[in-house]
Amino acid sequence: MDWNTLVKHIQDLWQQAAKIWLAGGWGMAGIALDALVLFALGTHIWLNLRSKGFLSVPERKWRRWIDHPSERKGPIGDMLDFVTGGSTISDTAMFFQELRTTEVAPFERDLRVMKICVSVAPLLGLLGTVTGMLATFAALSSGSGGEKTMGLIAQGISEALITTETGLVIALPGLFFQYQLYRKHERYKAFLAHLESVYSQVLYRKMKETNTTSETAAAAV
Numbered sequence: 001m002d003w004n005t006l007v008k009h010i011q012d013l014w015q016q017a018a019k020i021w022l023a024g025g026w027g028m029a030g031i032a033l034d035a036l037v038l039f040a041l042g043t044h045i046w047l048n049l050r051s052k053g054f055l056s057v058p059e060r061k062w063r064r065w066i067d068h069p070s071e072r073k074g075p076i077g078d079m080l081d082f083v084t085g086g087s088t089i090s091d092t093a094m095f096f097q098e099l100r101t102t103e104v105a106p107f108e109r110d111l112r113v114m115k116i117c118v119s120v121a122p123l124l125g126l127l128g129t130v131t132g133m134l135a136t137f138a139a140l141s142s143g144s145g146g147e148k149t150m151g152l153i154a155q156g157i158s159e160a161l162i163t164t165e166t167g168l169v170i171a172l173p174g175l176f177f178q179y180q181l182y183r184k185h186e187r188y189k190a191f192l193a194h195l196e197s198v199y200s201q202v203l204y205r206k207m208k209e210t211n212t213t214s215e216t217a218a219a220a221v
Contacts, residue, residue, distance in 0.1 A: 024162035027128025035170045038117035042177045049184050054191045096196045107185050118174040125167020132160025
């Protein structure tokens with residue numbers, strides 16, 4: 001397929017899509033806005049989760065970074081720098097809680113908004129169906145049965161079917177997208193919980209060794 005044929009094919013598809021879109025009536029504007037919020041928010045969540053880097057650093061490496069701060073780098077290194085600033089178990093718990101408040105909570109809020117958008121898409125399609133059927137019945141009741149009336153009936157049925165289909169087309173991939181992001185978000189939360197557990201154990205062991213050394217030194221005196 002040469003370049004001109006490809007461009008003509010794209011132009012034909014665009015014209016058909018615009019024709020179908022206009023036939024869907026005013027309900028398509030609401031569905032478009034819902035889809036824009038849904039997928040823009042999903043892309044924002046996906047990019048943010050990816051930037052955390054928790055899937056790209058093996059556990060063996062970040063475990064080593066706990067005892068070797070100079071080797072830390074990237075988002076996980078910055079995270080370790082933040083949560084390892086305390087000297088006690090309670091300090092560590094406080095830092096991890098602050099980390100969850102600033103990083104995990106926004107993800108949960110955005111995922112809830114995505115879930116609402118997924119639920120709203122088929123409802124907007126159903127609303128378009130109702131308005132389309134109302135237009136159809138209005139044409140049946142007021143028309144004389146001529147070509148103009150048949151055109152109004154066809155327009156109403158077309159609006160009803162297009163909005164229903166578009167609502168479902170937006171909702172189904174949106175639901176799958178939201179589910180995948182939810183699973184990735186759960187993995188991020190599990191990573192933070194595991195990191196907190198590992199670092200707390202390391203810190204506890206260091207504190208115990210320090211106390212033992214101090215008691216031995218005191219006994220020697």
